[in-house]
Amino acid sequence: MFRYPYQMHECPVCGRPLEVRDDYAGREVICPHCRGRFVACRSTNRSTGTPPDAESLLGRADRLLRISARQLWLARRTNAQPTM
16 A cells, blocks of 8 residues: 655644645644644654753643634534524
8 A cells, every 4th residue: 555755743732743744845734633733844853752841832732722712612603593
């Protein structure tokens, strides 16, 4: 079975590792876990195993909370019953 070449990326929002096809380098991709958006790059020398600093973690948490709040708002808006 043929498999596309890919690069390992870390989602800047939730921090999960993702396999992103090389075809998507330079394009905006969406994390399937948290729906966070980021631009995939073609870099072969990513640092691995280094823990992120606290400021980076707080930034990720803030972005994830904003995304979740927006998704909740949209879900409530689309499921709203008309009032009479």
